[in-house]
Amino acid sequence: MGEKGAIYSTEEELIEKAKKLKGKKFKDIDKTGRIANQKAKGRLGQIIEESHFGYEINSRAEADFKELNVELKVTPYKLNKNGTVSAKERLVLNIIDYMTEVDKGFYTSSFWLKNNKLLLVFYRYEEGLDVGDYRVTDTLIFEVPEEDLPTVRQDWEFIVEKIKQGKAHELSEGDTFYLGACPKGKDSSSVRPQPYSDIPAMQRAYAFKQSYMTHILRTRVLGQSTEKLIKDERTSIQRYVDKKLSPIIGRTLNELCEEYGQVDSAKNVVQLLMSKVFGIKGTDLSKIEEFEKANIKIKTIRVENDNKIRESMSFPTFKFKEIVETPWEESDLKNILGEQKYLFLVFKKDENDELVFKGYRFWNMPYQDLLEVKKVYERTVDILKEGVRIEEQVTKKGIIRKNNLPSMKDNPVCHVRPHGANAADVYELPDGRLMTKQCFWLNNGYVLNQIKNLID
DNA sequence: GCATGATCATGC
């Protein structure tokens, strides 16, 4: 087989060879028995590298196809119940060496040098299927498109800036838009040193977010199109949103509706108005390409004129029997809060009860606060395991049930409260009793703190 | 007045 690294002399040759993977199952690709004998996560990539492309396995910092500067990545997707497809996971790239990455520039960074050209091999994941029966369906040479480059670059700079501030241990995937710093290691005890702090930081790798991978899959492989927010300009999401929203700070909702020709005063008036401010055709801001790619949720926050927020912010209901079996690190809540990015649009009632646009901010939960949520989650699991206490009180309105799950007073960040169609909307408890569906809520006071600097 | 339980509205 000759010198490794000399097998494919041109990209075209490599692409042709890659195409032969299409339609094949891993058990038919594998010539060395890895599929049966190896449990490690990276084995599917190794099978393709070794059995299909004829390379010895290595973990060098250089690209897999060194002479072409192409890195091989094997990645799963899934079919959703509603007929769409999604990436099954984020695409994990190289581990971040905090000690050396801070001295690099974007184009000399380990991220760029190793990953600026990828050979993506997509396979379809199906629950219950043997790994050997997973099938490769598509291959693609991928380079970050020019339109995404300003945002990816800003993401990289954000990560490096955090390391420079001695906060590598506070990195979170939700900090950034397309390129994230995701946990990489056996568990949270896998740590490594950082240059500007003595606190060991969780080992992390660069990763294209799952939402970004879903976008690549849908547009580049399936040829679907979505509505772009940023059309011609070479700018990042953050800067584009700044440009559109900062000029309207201080204006009243009524003024803005008049100016933008938003006559409908429906409940979702803010969403409709903002669609016009951003100049998109549709009315669903979260469907905008850039927001989908970055997994951004838009939330309107309404502040009363006494500077309070009336309502807390809810999350999806949880199933009691499921969360008692799920450790925090694997929980849906941790995944949402660790990866989700929000765009808060803040309106406040003035002295005449008129809503004024006070400002906006991209937000994701800071690391310290995530630790508080962890406490509440684990306390909830403990109470459910011990057997939650439910007391029934008969009142004029009917029966009211009280419980001892973590409440707003117990934690500054979040609490547990009912969330169903009504009190009869129940799930089964671990002990067999039925209880009104519950979910975690962010305390209204906590949410207020996150946007306090926008409201005077 | 606030914390907590209950329910509505909407979209798929």
Next chain:
DNA sequence: GCATGATCATGC
């Protein structure tokens, strides 16, 4: 019918 975001109701 259900998930999810939003909001109401009331006893302490």
